Amino acid sequence: RHPRMHIRTGLMDAHLYCLKKYVVDFLVENRTIASLRSELIPHLVRRQFSSPSSLQQGLDNKEEDQKKKEASLDIYSFIKEDNSLLKPASDNSCWNDHRGDMNETLQEGKVRCYVHIMKEGLCYRVNTLGLYIEANRQVPKMLLNLGLEEPLVHASAQITDRGMVGSDSIIGSSTQVGEKTSIKHSIIGSMCTIKDKVKITNCIIMNSVTIEEGCCLQGSVICHNAMIEKGADIKDCLIGSDQRLETKGK
Structure with missing residues (x-):
């Protein structure tokens, strides 16, 4: 998906995080996360490249109830739909170089993580x-x-x-x-x-x-x-x- 990457090692984490409300709601329910830097942020980075539907793939009848319980604490379950914003987002998104209809792309990954590099x-x-x-x-x-x-x-x-x-x-x-x-x-x-x-x-x-x-x-x-x-x-x-x-x- 991203064939070219530029990796830097000279940046320092300022420990300043801007979080959506649904992330805060997720933290309230998921008390096992104790650190923003070492636990929450890596979790969000991983989840932004995965689909919420993937949690339901490969469920067998024996483990279905347990999997559903775990899915209820998934970050995607805390995101509220807002169709009024979906269309402008798909038209103006610079997340990737996708061509044509982006609805499927946006539906697959509504969790987004960004970093601001302070140059001066x-x-x-x-x-x-x-x-x-x-x-x-x-x-x-x-x-x-x-x-x-x-x-x-x-x-x-x-x-x-x-x-x-x-x-x-x-x-x-x-x-x-x-x-x-x-x-x-x-x-x-x-x-x-x-x-x-x-x-x-x-x-x-x-x-x-x-x-x-x-x-x-x-x-x-x-x-x-x-x-x-x-x-x-x-x-x-x-x-x-x-x-x-x-x-x-x-």
């Missing part, structure tokens, strides 16, 4: 704390490349004259930054309070976080509404929402 732009897989921080660090560069004129430091943010904010850091609305505080390579959310003599490097600070005097934060993610008390030293950590780190805690 920025795409990150974020599955570790370090990669999450690095992805956020790229945001200021992306905003500049897109030509957005909004300042990285929100107009409503209050930063003292002796506070230092790096050119590649973002400060959200209504955030307060105290005296002799240094913020480098970091993303600060809205409504945060960062007091005096705080050092923040390579961090993600979410909304409504309070960081008291003399704290040092490096390579960490501080989630919504967390409280970091005086003199705390945090490195390569994830602090959850509404958590409190005691004075001089590590």
Whole structure:
């Protein structure tokens, strides 16, 4: 069917999948599938080249009931017919170079799998704390490349004259930054309070976080509404929402 194929090995899976509703319904009923990447996608790729009628071929009387039960969980049994879309699909399909009536071809394989190859732009897989921080660090560069004129430091943010904010850091609305505080390579959310003599490097600070005097934060993610008390030293950590780190805690 496909005599010429081009195989590539230099692509990275972004783990972003767009699924039809019937595929989600299939997953709800078929609880044995535990992984999209290693189980569902290979299953869909195989099924797109097979006919739903093939499940009924070669049934003997003894196994017929069992086969029918298995067929009820087949992906094709979850596809709802929509004849109003079938005709335009057959006229405009570029799935293959079939000539003439395509109704039989479309009926035989309604499951379709496609891949989008991203040739330019920025795409990150974020599955570790370090990669999450690095992805956020790229945001200021992306905003500049897109030509957005909004300042990285929100107009409503209050930063003292002796506070230092790096050119590649973002400060959200209504955030307060105290005296002799240094913020480098970091993303600060809205409504945060960062007091005096705080050092923040390579961090993600979410909304409504309070960081008291003399704290040092490096390579960490501080989630919504967390409280970091005086003199705390945090490195390569994830602090959850509404958590409190005691004075001089590590």
